[in-house]
Amino acid sequence: MKRNLPAAIALMLVLGMSQTATAADPLPSWRDGRTKQAIVDFVKQVTAKGGPKFVPPADRIAVFDNDGTLWAEQPMYFQLAFVLDRVKSLAPQHPEWQEKEPFKSALAGDLAGVAAGGEKGLLELVAATHAGTTSEEFEKAVKDWLAAAKHPRFNRPYTDLVYQPMLELLVFLRANGFKTFIVSGGGVEFVRAFSEKVYGIPPEQVVGSSIKTNYEVRDGRPVIARLPAIDFIDDKAGKPVGIQKFIGRRPLMAFGNSDGDFEMLEWTTTGPGPRFGLIVHHDDAPREWAYDRESHVGRLNRGLDEAPQRGWSIASMKSDWRRVFPFEK
């Protein structure tokens, strides 16, 4: 085997060269047009050695919102579906929940009732469903749920509802020396439970909201105990704060879909040198959903108004994306 290795390498190299020469489109699910061109041009510029806009690989940081940017967020945030299902599965140990809000509404699947409890009610649900376990137990609970739960519209696992064009974009950026991060308003441990498998993004490159934890040794076994108290909300102005806290440098590219991502896009694109911002616009009801300025989830208002003057690209699901989900033909 070893004697043939140089020949094999030579062959691979030749094949590799011809592949580069007639390179397949790295973003086949993006339709040719202004948005795709803007992405490809930007990446070409910052990776052109000796070029005026060259950026060293260490500074090629790209940040992605998750809900509505990498996977769907309708009819409700998928993590909220997890909360509701988890309330149901924990209910037998909590007979008092049958008569107590917000659990009563959650058990009945009554979202309006849950919403009526306001922030206090929501925190009670988070405490009941996200705390009281170790970090390892919680990770298992999320993985078990993702393996079993089905999305109500598509009747498929939630992790099937990731956007094919964004998966291609992640691969394309990493192939060009970018480090890809998720910066999510969702719970960091919830997203970490599937980010590596689904997006190729390792847990240490996920920034998100978190609850407080505590290190304890229980009967000689160390655990990270999850506590019923909010530690950090990684949304809106919290996103640049989370980026600085976890990543420690300003990103080169940012991708979002709602006004919750506005400050992340603003912080990224007002940095010196070349910067890139993109908003995914949900305007495709037949294939996905159509919502923006008036939506209760993923509301996009200021971003739509200011994107042109700020030089942010808008990716129209309807016209820029040839395919939305990987399971589409």
Place this chain on the structure above:
Amino acid sequence: MKRNLPAAIALMLVLGMSQTATAADPLPSWRDGRTKQAIVDFVKQVTAKGGPKFVPPADRIAVFDNDGTLWAEQPMYFQLAFVLDRVKSLAPQHPEWQEKEPFKSALAGDLAGVAAGGEKGLLELVAATHAGTTSEEFEKAVKDWLAAAKHPRFNRPYTDLVYQPMLELLVFLRANGFKTFIVSGGGVEFVRAFSEKVYGIPPEQVVGSSIKTNYEVRDGRPVIARLPAIDFIDDKAGKPVGIQKFIGRRPLMAFGNSDGDFEMLEWTTTGPGPRFGLIVHHDDAPREWAYDRESHVGRLNRGLDEAPQRGWSIASMKSDWRRVFPFEK
């Protein structure tokens, strides 16, 4: 050029092979012995494809304490020297400090006086020297200080006081597919200001203590404002909490030097499968310092007692390290 590339690759490959066969010692500043052997054996086992202890690259996480593990921490934490110098440089704008503790003691270089102020006094110093700037201004302040300040014993920049054997270890681990992280009790933004240049560890792989920050747009310019309030203390039981919060998975290897690293070593080495823990023991007064059980800085007591039964290696500076600092002959 292109026509010759396969031949060149073949040549490099052959040279590479012979280099591996007669490989130079990757850890030349470590003396041959039990400690060095334990490191090399562990790395060999977890990287042996098909072997019983093989660990995929994604899970090869190695965490390093900074003060006393990667660089020196005597006669005081270097970050404390920064605090004292910064109080002096900010004093002209604060005439009231001349008569007000803990600033009066700090200005006089009176460490006992500073210590007399307890935690409250220390927090006042941190607030005065670490807050009130933007993240970018603070980074510049640290870099400027590191470029100018000299260590009192060695009369060299503080960043010269890094341990040569640990630098080699970082390179060796990365060459074997490990991702190297700093998990420091020191301020995360302080360490990030030099970690990439000095250790080859990028800011996003630095976990540390932090103060609260806020995202603000000042006259149209977004900034991360540093606030005078503690956000997170990454020490003792805080280290496993910080590891879970920032990295999101349990490390394979942990390196520390004091009881402040005990829980990090414990959390790491009680994980399933192969794990490795090592304590740097400061027992070399002529070349560095000698201190452990009774020290006010870097106190190492429980770690020394429990290392043997927990299977942690102890690196004796005196006997395991051929060279301590890069500037030594």
